[in-house]
Amino acid sequence: MTRYLLARLGQALVIVILVTLITFVILHLLPGGAARAILGKEATLQQIASFNHEMGYDRPLWEQYALYLRRLVGGDLGYSFQLNQSVAEAINQRLPKTMLLSLGSTLIAVVVAVPLGVIQAVRRNRWPDYTINGLSLLAYATPIFFMGLMMIILFSQVWPVLPPEAPQGFTMAEVLAEPAGLVLPTLTLAILTVAVYSRYIRSSMVDNLNENYVRTARSKGLAESRVIVGHTLRNGLFPVITLLGMYLPALFSGALVVERLFNYPGMGLLFWQAALKRDYPILLGVTLLISVATVAGALVADVLYAAVDPRVRLKAARS
Amino acid sequence: MEVPTQPLLRLRDLSTDIALRRGAVQALDHVNLEVRQGETLGIVGESGSGKTMTVLSIMGLLPTGGRVVGGEILFDGRDLRGLEAQELRRVRGVEMGMVFQDPLTSLNPTMRIGAQVAEPLRVHQGVGKAEARERAIEILRRVGMPRPDKIVDDYPHQLSGGMRQRVVIAMALIRSPRLLIADEPTTALDVTTQRQILELIDDLREEFKMAVILVTHDLGVIAGRADRVAVMYAGRVVETATTAELFRAPRHRYTEALMRALPESAESGRLYSIPGLPPDLSRPLTGCRFAPRCGFATDECRTTDVTLTGDAHAFACLHPVTDRATIAPSAAREPSASGAAKPILTVRDLVKEYDAGGAGLRRTAARVSAVAGVSFEVKAGETLGIVGESGCGKSTVGRLVAGLEPPTSGEIVVDGADVTTLDRAARHRMHRQVQLMFQDSYAAMNPRMRIDSILTEPLEIQRVGDSGARRARVSELLDQVGLPRRALERYPHEFSGGQLQRIGLARSLALRPRLIVADEPVSALDVSVQAQVLNLMRDLQRDLGLSYVFISHDLSVVDYMADRIGVMYLGKLVEVGPAHQVVRAARHPYTQALLDAVPTPDPGRTADAGSAIRGELPSAVNPPTGCRFRTRCPLAQDVCATEPPLAGGTHQVACHFPLRQEAAAGA
Numbered sequence A: 001m002t003r004y005l006l007a008r009l010g011q012a013l014v015i016v017i018l019v020t021l022i023t024f025v026i027l028h029l030l031p032g033g034a035a036r037a038i039l040g041k042e043a044t045l046q047q048i049a050s051f052n053h054e055m056g057y058d059r060p061l062w063e064q065y066a067l068y069l070r071r072l073v074g075g076d077l078g079y080s081f082q083l084n085q086s087v088a089e090a091i092n093q094r095l096p097k098t099m100l101l102s103l104g105s106t107l108i109a110v111v112v113a114v115p116l117g118v119i120q121a122v123r124r125n126r127w128p129d130y131t132i133n134g135l136s137l138l139a140y141a142t143p144i145f146f147m148g149l150m151m152i153i154l155f156s157q158v159w160p161v162l163p164p165e166a167p168q169g170f171t172m173a174e175v176l177a178e179p180a181g182l183v184l185p186t187l188t189l190a191i192l193t194v195a196v197y198s199r200y201i202r203s204s205m206v207d208n209l210n211e212n213y214v215r216t217a218r219s220k221g222l223a224e225s226r227v228i229v230g231h232t233l234r235n236g237l238f239p240v241i242t243l244l245g246m247y248l249p250a251l252f253s254g255a256l257v258v259e260r261l262f263n264y265p266g267m268g269l270l271f272w273q274a275a276l277k278r279d280y281p282i283l284l285g286v287t288l289l290i291s292v293a294t295v296a297g298a299l300v301a302d303v304l305y306a307a308v309d310p311r312v313r314l315k316a317a318r319s
Numbered sequence B: 001m002e003v004p005t006q007p008l009l010r011l012r013d014l015s016t017d018i019a020l021r022r023g024a025v026q027a028l029d030h031v032n033l034e035v036r037q038g039e040t041l042g043i044v045g046e047s048g049s050g051k052t053m054t055v056l057s058i059m060g061l062l063p064t065g066g067r068v069v070g071g072e073i074l075f076d077g078r079d080l081r082g083l084e085a086q087e088l089r090r091v092r093g094v095e096m097g098m099v100f101q102d103p104l105t106s107l108n109p110t111m112r113i114g115a116q117v118a119e120p121l122r123v124h125q126g127v128g129k130a131e132a133r134e135r136a137i138e139i140l141r142r143v144g145m146p147r148p149d150k151i152v153d154d155y156p157h158q159l160s161g162g163m164r165q166r167v168v169i170a171m172a173l174i175r176s177p178r179l180l181i182a183d184e185p186t187t188a189l190d191v192t193t194q195r196q197i198l199e200l201i202d203d204l205r206e207e208f209k210m211a212v213i214l215v216t217h218d219l220g221v222i223a224g225r226a227d228r229v230a231v232m233y234a235g236r237v238v239e240t241a242t243t244a245e246l247f248r249a250p251r252h253r254y255t256e257a258l259m260r261a262l263p264e265s266a267e268s269g270r271l272y273s274i275p276g277l278p279p280d281l282s283r284p285l286t287g288c289r290f291a292p293r294c295g296f297a298t299d300e301c302r303t304t305d306v307t308l309t310g311d312a313h314a315f316a317c318l319h320p321v322t323d324r325a326t327i328a329p330s331a332a333r334e335p336s337a338s339g340a341a342k343p344i345l346t347v348r349d350l351v352k353e354y355d356a357g358g359a360g361l362r363r364t365a366a367r368v369s370a371v372a373g374v375s376f377e378v379k380a381g382e383t384l385g386i387v388g389e390s391g392c393g394k395s396t397v398g399r400l401v402a403g404l405e406p407p408t409s410g411e412i413v414v415d416g417a418d419v420t421t422l423d424r425a426a427r428h429r430m431h432r433q434v435q436l437m438f439q440d441s442y443a444a445m446n447p448r449m450r451i452d453s454i455l456t457e458p459l460e461i462q463r464v465g466d467s468g469a470r471r472a473r474v475s476e477l478l479d480q481v482g483l484p485r486r487a488l489e490r491y492p493h494e495f496s497g498g499q500l501q502r503i504g505l506a507r508s509l510a511l512r513p514r515l516i517v518a519d520e521p522v523s524a525l526d527v528s529v530q531a532q533v534l535n536l537m538r539d540l541q542r543d544l545g546l547s548y549v550f551i552s553h554d555l556s557v558v559d560y561m562a563d564r565i566g567v568m569y570l571g572k573l574v575e576v577g578p579a580h581q582v583v584r585a586a587r588h589p590y591t592q593a594l595l596d597a598v599p600t601p602d603p604g605r606t607a608d609a610g611s612a613i614r615g616e617l618p619s620a621v622n623p624p625t626g627c628r629f630r631t632r633c634p635l636a637q638d639v640c641a642t643e644p645p646l647a648g649g650t651h652q653v654a655c656h657f658p659l660r661q662e663a664a665a666g667a
Helices: A002-029 A033-039 A045-055 A061-073 A087-122 A127-141 A144-158 A172-176 A180-209 A212-219 A224-236 A238-253 A256-261 A267-276 A280-308 A310-318 B051-059 B085-095 B113-124 B129-142 B161-173 B191-208 B219-225 B243-248 B253-260 B299-303 B394-401 B424-430 B451-461 B467-481 B485-489 B497-509 B527-544 B555-561 B579-584 B589-597
Strands: B009-019 B024-035 B040-044 B066-075 B096-099 B179-183 B211-216 B228-233 B236-242 B343-355 B367-379 B383-387 B409-414 B434-437 B515-519 B547-552 B564-569 B572-578
Touching: A002 A061, A002 A280, A033 A045, A087 A127, A087 A172, A087 A180, A087 A224, A087 A238, A087 A256, A087 A267, A087 A280, A127 A180, A144 A180, A144 A256, A180 A224, A180 A238, A180 A256, A212 A224, A212 B096, A212 B161, A224 A238, A238 A267, A238 A280, A256 A267, A267 A280, B009 B051, B024 B040, B024 B051, B024 B066, B024 B211, B024 B228, B024 B236, B040 B051, B040 B219, B051 B066, B051 B096, B051 B179, B051 B211, B085 B096, B085 B113, B096 B161, B113 B129, B113 B161, B129 B161, B161 B191, B179 B191, B191 B211, B191 B219, B191 B589, B211 B219, B219 B243, B228 B243, B228 B253, B236 B243, B236 B253, B253 B527, B343 B394, B343 B547, B367 B394, B367 B547, B367 B572, B383 B394, B383 B555, B394 B434, B394 B515, B394 B547, B434 B497, B451 B467, B451 B485, B451 B497, B467 B485, B467 B497, B467 B527, B497 B515, B497 B527, B527 B547, B527 B555, B547 B555, B555 B579, B564 B579, B564 B589, B572 B579, B572 B589
Parallel strands: B040 B211, B040 B228, B096 B179, B179 B211, B383 B547, B383 B564, B434 B515, B515 B547
Antiparallel strands: B009 B024, B009 B066, B228 B236, B343 B367, B343 B409, B564 B572
16 A cells, blocks of 8 residues: 555656656747746846846756746746746635635535535436436536626525625735635536536446445345445445545645636636736746646545555556 | 255245336246255246346335335244334345355445444344444355455455455344355355355355255256255246266256256357247246247147146256266367467567556556566467466456557567557558457447447558448458348347357457457357357457457356466466367466366366465556465475566476476377
């Protein structure tokens, strides 16, 4: 098991290093170099030269890359002259807010989607299945901004119980002080996620319910609830692990549309604004972060698989 | 044995339907059966005969859409159909136990063995966790599981097929059931393991005084184990009698045909095969359901509904068998007159090793020795049979010979040229000489290609002829394998198993090869269809002068097909010789054990208990040194740690203590 973990960790590390190499190369391919990109079009040659010297951009490439890596390890993702703060600080301010939104919606989604998917599988091709299937298809097909708008119209116009805007507080404490403002963005995100997850869980449970081992369990005279919860559910939830692993990068990148719609100052909004203003240090910093999160998501999914599926565990122990 | 008069289970006019998208399949039609305590009832029939549906109806485990629509299931005097759900679950969980066909998929992959085995106790008797574990260990020990106190905490994938089936049996037995239902309990297992499992079920039946229903397609298994037999065809019981009576004097024409189709009863080199296919049960049927395939059918058979009549020996046939059929193992085919023929294939010191696991950058040192120095020859027009249990390397030999994989070392000489040293283009041409025929033809065909394209593809790849010539060749192929031209327009899923096997054969014949490697070509087929395919293969061999390497785990099929037989064990060829000598005068102890383990359709013959081999096949990662069989051999001595060479004249054996001397040449 430990050997398997170490091997997977090693692979992940190699990929992360490759990603840093790519972001480094992109930084150098920017028109006029990083200096022009950061200082703007009006910068004089002298300004650029002194900036390059200051940042070490006049040294050999490999030395610059080593320097870049050393800064990354120290948590220095660069400096955004447009925001006039370091990239790390900018991310630090917004990441917790995004995580609050994404984690909350994912949690709700899993809690709702698992029972829905199971009910669909058990009552397959009967009215509960058709009803849930229709609703989730509708949710899946609805553009998320439209879904958000409908939520705002319904719950803050027609029936004004919730604020249409997310909390605007600067710190987490301020955000958490207005929980009502978080309800609509979280729900909007959760509805879409429920639609995706429940479909996966349904098909996975249907496959498992047709397996021979379920018939064996029934032959023991078990009640149907025990057959489903005790035998089928665990095997049926494996795809959810993969989904969660794939979803991890989204926890970091944020949901751009929802954040824009509810004006929630998270990662998505940060990235969007940086893209508009060509704030390359922010863009590359966030890209790097998301890449690492993607690699980490795959790693977490593998480790979780090994933890819950004894077959994976054994294969790993042998290799 | 004393048999109580009151049957434990009695089916009265049991009818079961399976709903389809449109209409329904009448899977069971007025089935009447009974089984007494301490008795084994065998239910035998081909696929689709309703034998599995019968037991699933009893257990209430019918697949989605399946429903019992009529009749009674009387268990201990009570009709199970009238019971409440909760009581029914209790009866099912406590008084009945079921053993399923495929032990791998029948166990929950993520649940520990102990938890699965003891679950009925926990649910129905409220036994605590610790006690349940103890009871699980106890019952695992009883079914002959090695190290049960360790196995109890293992997961199913860590066990071999035979051990998994023991787990399934233990799970059925832990509730001390009064009725044990075994549905093809050994079909997925090797013969030596099959023998161990069947003996176990027999012992346990006596010990627990259970009634046993043994469902199988294998007449040999039934003959050796059942007290009474019910033969099913197309959803009905067509004949039932004591086992001895049924095999001595079958009365129903279907039963007789089934027995004559067995390779063991081949008389003049040809097998009897039942023409046609079983009827479609989704349409209303009148008359005897076997009539369309029966040589004795009259108009009366097709119009009147024939019912089961008779007491001890009941059968539903208007023109029953009257003369006593003799089902005696007969001599195999006469050896082909190719004694001096040139070898078409010569294999020398063939070795194939695979890396064991070894993920990523670091290669592990462990290597699986799949084939370890195998040498043999196949002459033109000859059939070499290769037999052995799963994992012995016989399929790997087939793939190597067919050029699908490169060997680790050794020579494969086809028609005078060593294939392993050829360049790409020459090896490409070699494929014209050697073709492969697969076990599962459906899986081996692209489901989105029509038969037309499937048969034309080899010709296109080898650039044989123009499109007109290819069309002509494909039509010729269909004629050769006895399929109508219409077949060209259809897709693989529209054909039955036997037809697919014919198409597979046609595809391997397309390039006019001289050698066909057939890997378990009839293992997935019913007896009557198997006979059709085997006959076809022999006809084509005679007409086209083909050579076959015929790979199978089924000794009786190989005995029927092959001129010479090679027996493999754990990557080694342990014995090779003329078919009739290997089967009737085996020289290697392993061959003898294999032969003794094969159930024969002859209730009088009892297997010699002494020759049974125990234990499990050793791992091919670190195979035993010297003779690889010595760890399980009853005759093993110290000298067996040195490897015995394959020695002898025409009947060679690799053993320090061969069972008998080679028969005189020409005998």
